[in-house]
Amino acid sequence: MSKSIIRLENIKRNFRVGDETVHALRGVSFSISEGEFVSIMGTSGSGKSTMLNLLGCLDTPSDGEYYLDDVAVSTMNKNERSTLRNRKIGFVFQSYNLLAKTTALENVELPLQYNPEYTGKERRDKATKALDAVGLSDRLHHKSNQMSGGQMQRVAIARALVNDPVLILADEATGNLDTRTAYEIMVLFQELHQEGRTIIFVTHNPELAAFTSRNIVLRDGKVIKDDENKNIESAKKMLDALPKQED
Amino acid sequence: MNIGNLIKISLRALSNNKMRAFLTMLGIIIGVASVITMLAIGQGSKKSIQSQISEMGSNMIMIQPGAGMNGGVRTSSDNQQSLKMEDYISLRDKATYIAACSPSVSSGGQFIYGGNNYPASISGVTPEYLTIRKLNIDDGNVFSRQQVAAAAKVCLVGKTITKNLFPNGENPIGKVIRFNKIPFTIIGTIKEKGFNTMGMDQDNIVLAPYTTIQKRVLAITYIQGLYASALSEAVTDKATVEIETILRENHKLKANDDDDFNVRSQKELSSMLTSTTDILTILLACIAGISLLVGGIGIMNIMYVSVTERTREIGLRMAIGAKGRDILAQFMIEAIIISFTGGIIGVLFGMGASFLVKLAISWPISIQPYSVILSFVVCTVIGVFFGWYPAKKAAQMDPIEALRYE
Ligand SMILES: Nc1ncnc2c1ncn2[C@@H]1O[C@H](COP(=O)(O)OP(=O)(O)OP(=O)(O)O)[C@@H](O)[C@H]1O
Ligand SMILES: [Mg+2]
Numbered sequence: 001m002s003k004s005i006i007r008l009e010n011i012k013r014n015f016r017v018g019d020e021t022v023h024a025l026r027g028v029s030f031s032i033s034e035g036e037f038v039s040i041m042g043t044s045g046s047g048k049s050t051m052l053n054l055l056g057c058l059d060t061p062s063d064g065e066y067y068l069d070d071v072a073v074s075t076m077n078k079n080e081r082s083t084l085r086n087r088k089i090g091f092v093f094q095s096y097n098l099l100a101k102t103t104a105l106e107n108v109e110l111p112l113q114y115n116p117e118y119t120g121k122e123r124r125d126k127a128t129k130a131l132d133a134v135g136l137s138d139r140l141h142h143k144s145n146q147m148s149g150g151q152m153q154r155v156a157i158a159r160a161l162v163n164d165p166v167l168i169l170a171d172e173a174t175g176n177l178d179t180r181t182a183y184e185i186m187v188l189f190q191e192l193h194q195e196g197r198t199i200i201f202v203t204h205n206p207e208l209a210a211f212t213s214r215n216i217v218l219r220d221g222k223v224i225k226d227d228e229n230k231n232i233e234s235a236k237k238m239l240d241a242l243p244k245q246e247d
Numbered sequence: 248m249n250i251g252n253l254i255k256i257s258l259r260a261l262s263n264n265k266m267r268a269f270l271t272m273l274g275i276i277i278g279v280a281s282v283i284t285m286l287a288i289g290q291g292s293k294k295s296i297q298s299q300i301s302e303m304g305s306n307m308i309m310i311q312p313g314a315g316m317n318g319g320v321r322t323s324s325d326n327q328q329s330l331k332m333e334d335y336i337s338l339r340d341k342a343t344y345i346a347a348c349s350p351s352v353s354s355g356g357q358f359i360y361g362g363n364n365y366p367a368s369i370s371g372v373t374p375e376y377l378t379i380r381k382l383n384i385d386d387g388n389v390f391s392r393q394q395v396a397a398a399a400k401v402c403l404v405g406k407t408i409t410k411n412l413f414p415n416g417e418n419p420i421g422k423v424i425r426f427n428k429i430p431f432t433i434i435g436t437i438k439e440k441g442f443n444t445m446g447m448d449q450d451n452i453v454l455a456p457y458t459t460i461q462k463r464v465l466a467i468t469y470i471q472g473l474y475a476s477a478l479s480e481a482v483t484d485k486a487t488v489e490i491e492t493i494l495r496e497n498h499k500l501k502a503n504d505d506d507d508f509n510v511r512s513q514k515e516l517s518s519m520l521t522s523t524t525d526i527l528t529i530l531l532a533c534i535a536g537i538s539l540l541v542g543g544i545g546i547m548n549i550m551y552v553s554v555t556e557r558t559r560e561i562g563l564r565m566a567i568g569a570k571g572r573d574i575l576a577q578f579m580i581e582a583i584i585i586s587f588t589g590g591i592i593g594v595l596f597g598m599g600a601s602f603l604v605k606l607a608i609s610w611p612i613s614i615q616p617y618s619v620i621l622s623f624v625v626c627t628v629i630g631v632f633f634g635w636y637p638a639k640k641a642a643q644m645d646p647i648e649a650l651r652y653e
Contacts, residue, residue, distance in 0.1 A: 053647050056566070058565075058566060058646050058647050059647055078570075078571065079570050079571070082565065082568050082569065082570045082571075083568065083570075085566065085567065085568045086567060086568020087568070091566050091567065093563075093650065097559060097562075097563045097650065099560055099563070100263070100560075101263050102259070110563075110564070110567060111567040111568055113252050114564075114567065114568040114569050114570075114573060115568070116249065159567070163568075
């Protein structure tokens with residue numbers, strides 16, 4: 001059994017809306033080991049995004065403890081959590097969130113800019129490599145508004161990879177894409193998984209869960225299912241099986 | 248994040264919105280340019296007044312009969328004949344802080360030479376008067392003590408007089424001109440001085456021995472005024488006090504009697520005038536400063552818009568590791584770049600505008616280094632001050648909220 005990098009212990013997250021308290025997470029416990037590709041599913045409002053934000057150290061639990069790489073996140077202050085996000089976590093969002101009027105390369109360099117250890121040249125080299133890895137070596141200097149949705153999401157994935165994170169978090173990363181492009185992105189995630197990266201992937205689409213190594217299902221802020229996926233399907237095969245696009 | 252990167256990011260953000268950045272900057276440009284120009288105008292006036300006053304003799308003291316002026320209003324009109332020849336003599340002989348002293352009597356009338364005539368006044372003085380008023384002889388000679396003693400009918404004339412009486416450019420020396428039917432021989436001309444700050448023509452002048460004016464023109468024995476020069480500008484006040492003491496003694500005034508004369512020094516006049524221009528400068532600078540303030544509010548406004556517009560960007564930057572202070576610095580630097588660049592352009596514009604003012608209406612201007620430095624400092628402070636709140640707002644955003652912002 002490989003090293004566990006995420007450990008959730010009875011995590012609760014409440015939001016106060018006026019006089020009411022919304023219980024978005026009602027006691028969630030699980031741990032995720034290095035190299036797992038976890039899909040998180042659940043109906044709308046079941047608390048998936050809330051959990052992902054907690055895992056990404058963007059948010060802190062109302063109760064319970066979250067250990068990332070054996071460090072209790074609740075002991076960190078805001079700035080420490082910023083640094084932690086910068087060094088250990090890569091985010092991929094549904095809506096890409098690339099900077100407008102900025103080239104792919106510059107977008108990917110962005111996380112490294114907040115890390116003083118890198119020089120300008122190192123940043124550029126690493127960003128080029130990351131874009132290479134997502135198959136965009138020919139789009140380095142294209143601006144974000146000159147690319148397709150799929151390409152933008154690849155740039156976003158490259159941005160999430162560039163700092164060699166221990167954890168990649170994706171919240172409905174394929175939500176805005178057509179089936180074909182979604183599969184392409186899944187191919188990419190599977191490649192990353194093969195390389196040994198830990199990925200947590202929130203999705204509404206049960207088909208996509210078949211590509212991951214473990215499925216967690218949430219309902220009403222609780223884990224109702226947590227299964228290992230014994231036979232992971234290959235996204236590449238599915239993509240090849242798709243009928244060629246007719247014009 | 249290091250400062251170089253932050254500046255790059257800010258420049259990028261600004262260049263993505265060039266027109267907006269420029270318009271925001273325009274407020275600062277206009278503000279700074281007007282501060283520079285207004286200060287240049289104010290300081291220029293002050294300097295030119297000061298230099299003209301020192302040209303007129305900064306250690307000059309004027310003594311007039313009658314009670315003092317009170318806020319420009321003569322408080323009493325009697326005693327217009329209170330100054331006598333004895334006053335002149337005792338000042339000349341007793342005063343220790345006075346370098347030179349001259350009585351003054353004058354009369355207005357028409358000067359005639361051949362077919363030309365010109366209205367002007369003639370002043371009766373001693374030769375010391377020229378030193379006191381810093382007047383120089385251009386051609387010919389000053390009248391001598393003997394000529395003063397003999398009440399000789401000689402005179403010195405200024406450029407305006409010769410221009411009008413001798414329009415064909417003849418040499419006026421030795422010519423006899425008539426003043427109220429009395430013939431005066433011109434024995435010298437006075438060097439041109441031009442107009443003074445108050446717009447008075449300093450070349451419209453005719454000087455003659457005071458004895459001549461007293462006896463032959465006015466038929467009086469008293470004197471209308473006295474001019475003196477203190478040993479130096481520094482002892483002007485002492486000289487003034489001394490003059491007052493001597494005159495009070497001469498006039499046998501009791502301790503609580505008011506002066507029946509008044510003594511005014513050029514220094515007093517100078518400080519009065521410069522304080523007037525100082526007030527003018529402050530006023531102009533205040534108006535200009537208000538426009539600079541409005542420019543600053545413009546920056547604040549645009550920074551708020553910019554922060555709101557880029558909420559998602561802020562959220563993203565935070566998600567990938569930007570700390571609050573990184574975001575704060577990013578927006579602060581943006582504001583400072585706007586104000587600083589605006590400041591530089593404004594200074595250049597202000598200097599240009601000042602020279603235009605000088606060229607167009609030949610108003611004296613003087614650009615002081617301090618006004619340039621002041622504008623820069625104020626500009627940067629404005630950038631920091633008005634950039635702070637929007638930047639702080641950006642830095643305090645919740646990344647989750649910001650990322651969800653539509
Ligand atoms: N900032 C907030 N303030 C108040 N309530 C919130 C907040 N964020 C989430 N919630 C509530 O928490 C619950 C879980 O929300 P969450 O966004 O995690 O759902 P989700 O599983 O991601 O749904 P979806 O699939 O639609 O994205 C919802 O009931 C939501 O209303
Ligand atoms: Mg969600």
